Amino acid sequence: ARLxxxxxxxxxxxxxxxxxxxxxxxxxxxxxSNSYLxxxxxxxxxxxxxxxxxxxxxxxxxxxxxxxxxxxxxLYHFDExxx
Numbered sequence: 001a002r003l004x005x006x007x008x009x010x011x012x013x014x015x016x017x018x019x020x021x022x023x024x025x026x027x028x029x030x031x032x033s034n035s036y037l038x039x040x041x042x043x044x045x046x047x048x049x050x051x052x053x054x055x056x057x058x059x060x061x062x063x064x065x066x067x068x069x070x071x072x073x074x075l076y077h078f079d080e081x082x083x
């Protein structure tokens with residue numbers, strides 16, 4: 001698993017199994033316990049069903065997606081006002 005922030009790789013960790021085969025929720029902004037919480041804000045999260053290259057991520061990071069792009073399985077916009 002690789003985590004990118006604004007097109008730059010910030011974390012890389014091997015997975016024992018694909019995320020889709022795990023029987024646990026996918027947490028955004030924290031690990032399984034609350035001991036590792038995100039210190040920041042999420043603006044948008046895109047989940048793909050294939051590994052995208054860093055070049056693909058950088059090229060598309062500022063583009064607005066429609067939501068029906070090939071390979072895109074989840075798209076979360078967090079740009080609504082608070083509340």
